[in-house]
Amino acid sequence: MKIKVLIVDDSALIRSVMSEIINSQWDMEVVGVAPDPIVARDLIKLTNPDVLTLDVEMPKMDGLDFLEKLMRLRPMPVVMVSSLTENGSEITMRALELGAVDFVTKPKLSIQSGMREYTDLIAEKIRTASRAKIKPRSLISGVHASEGPLAPIRNPLTSSEKLIIIGASTGGTEAIKEFLMQMPSDCPGILITQHMPEGFTRSFANRLDKLCKISVKEAEGDERILPGHAYIAPGHSHLLLARSGANYITKLDQGPPVNRHRPSVDVLFRSAAISAGKNAVGVILTGMGKDGAAGMLEMRNAGAYNFAQDESSCVVFGMPREAIAMGATHEVGPLHELPGRMMTYFAAHSSRALRV
Numbered sequence: 594m595k596i597k598v599l600i601v602d603d604s605a606l607i608r609s610v611m612s613e614i615i616n617s618q619w620d621m622e623v624v625g626v627a628p629d630p631i632v633a634r635d636l637i638k639l640t641n642p643d644v645l646t647l648d649v650e651m652p653k654m655d656g657l658d659f660l661e662k663l664m665r666l667r668p669m670p671v672v673m674v675s676s677l678t679e680n681g682s683e684i685t686m687r688a689l690e691l692g693a694v695d696f697v698t699k700p701k702l703s704i705q706s707g708m709r710e711y712t713d714l715i716a717e718k719i720r721t722a723s724r725a726k727i728k729p730r731s732l733i734s735g736v737h738a739s740e741g742p743l744a745p746i747r748n749p750l751t752s753s754e755k756l757i758i759i760g761a762s763t764g765g766t767e768a769i770k771e772f773l774m775q776m777p778s779d780c781p782g783i784l785i786t787q788h789m790p791e792g793f794t795r796s797f798a799n800r801l802d803k804l805c806k807i808s809v810k811e812a813e814g815d816e817r818i819l820p821g822h823a824y825i826a827p828g829h830s831h832l833l834l835a836r837s838g839a840n841y842i843t844k845l846d847q848g849p850p851v852n853r854h855r856p857s858v859d860v861l862f863r864s865a866a867i868s869a870g871k872n873a874v875g876v877i878l879t880g881m882g883k884d885g886a887a888g889m890l891e892m893r894n895a896g897a898y899n900f901a902q903d904e905s906s907c908v909v910f911g912m913p914r915e916a917i918a919m920g921a922t923h924e925v926g927p928l929h930e931l932p933g934r935m936m937t938y939f940a941a942h943s944s945r946a947l948r949v
Contacts, residue, residue: 595620595622596621596622596643596719597621597622597624597640597641598615598621598623598624598642598643598645598646598719599623599625599627599636599637599640599642599645600615600623600625600627600646601629601630601633601647601648601659602628602648602674603628603629603648603650603652607648607699608626610700611646611674612626614712615715615716615719617712618716621716621723624636624640624642625639625640625642628652629651629652629654630653630654630656630658630659631653631654633647633659634659637663637667642669644669644671644672644719644722644723645663645670645671645672646672646673646674646697646719647673648673649673649681649684649685650676650684656673656684657687657688657691660688660691660692661691664691664692664727668692669727670722670727671688671692671694671722672694672695672696672697672722673685673688673689673693673697674696674697674698674699675688675696676698676699682793682796683796685793685796686766686793686797689767690767690770692727694721694722694725694763694908695718695764696718697714697715697718698790717881721763721881724909725763725764726907728908755872755873756841756865756874757781757783757784757873757874757876757935758783758784758862758869758873758875758876758892758897759784759875759876759878760785760787760858760861760862760875760878760880760889761785761786761787761788761858761877761878762787762854762881762882762884762912763788763880763881763908763909763911764879764880764907764908765787765788765878765879765880766797768879768902768908768928769787769801770800770801770804770805771928771929772928772931772932773801773804773805773807773809774804776807776823776932777806777807778806778807779820779821780807780820780821781820781939782819782820782821782822782824782841783822783823784812784818784824784826784832784834784843785823785824785825785826785832786825786832786857786858786860787826787856788854788856788858789828790828791827791828791829792828793828794825794827794828795811795827797811797825798810798811798825801823805823806821807823808822808823809822810822810823810824811825812825812826812843813827813843813845814830814844814845815842815843816843817837817840817842818834818840818842818843824843826856827845827856828856829847829855830845830846830856831845831847831851831855831857831861832844832845832856832860832861833845833846833860833864834864834868835864841869844864851884852882852883852884853882854884857884858880858885859884859885859887860888861888862875862885862888863891865888865897866888866894867895869897870896871896871897872897873895874898874899874900874939875889875892875893875897875898875899875921876899876900876901876902876931877889877900877902877912877913877916877921878902878912878913878928879902879906879907879909879913879928880911880913881909881912882912883915884912885912885916886915886919886921887919889916889921893922898923899922899923900922900923900924900925900926900934900935901913901917901924902925902926902928902931903925903926903927905927906927906928906929907928
């Protein structure tokens, strides 16, 4: 059974290119194209698609307004098609908050040599979206219907030696937001790799910085890692942890992709194993593929304590599943419990250290 895709874009050229790309895949087919959300609404009823690709900026009805209505009335996997601009990245971040599974930037139609790579990217995003777990609207944006808004938890740890190392992919922007919103202002320093292209990571960091008690920024490299601060890998580079004397610092590397990703979670986790060892706590969140699993195992072997998000709370369980299967994790739990469990571990570990 092929994945049925409905394309919604006001550009006839983009609709044509996207249709050609999707129909060239053995396991998917375009069941309809729409120039605006009004036409799309009728085609959804007619074709019952498995995945919708949706342009961010649309005529007649804004893409975000349409997405919000869609996720409330007829939840389904949506991949946003975004322009690579500052405004486009801000809108895309909002689309992910509203429930879009993922996004892809619009193809650079003048660069034919890159179309094969772009074709593979779109196909992968659609395949992943077709398997994604679409959550009810009440569970989106980090608010659990039975729990109310998340409040920061207390940090039982005073040592600045501890570090939190996080990796995520599909569904990760919202998972990271929920996780960080529970972090107290004096929590250990946090390093994060989220699979995201250049041009979007800065908007992601800025949005989190406004929402969280802690300071969140896009990593610049060679900066001292401070408690109460989170550093997000920029879309153009791997993020690594390093030491400079008594301090931990960030390092950026533009080496080749690892597991087809740059930034790669494995690269970050391996650097944490080498530079922090038992002072690190690893967290692997929702995402497709296996990036991070091998690196997390290296962290565990170096003495780190590791957490994985459970299947029930993941949009896509791929990355946590691989880490669990490798024996890289110590605890597995729902997303909203992980920060509290982590602080419990810190408290117990700190208490043991004081007794010694």
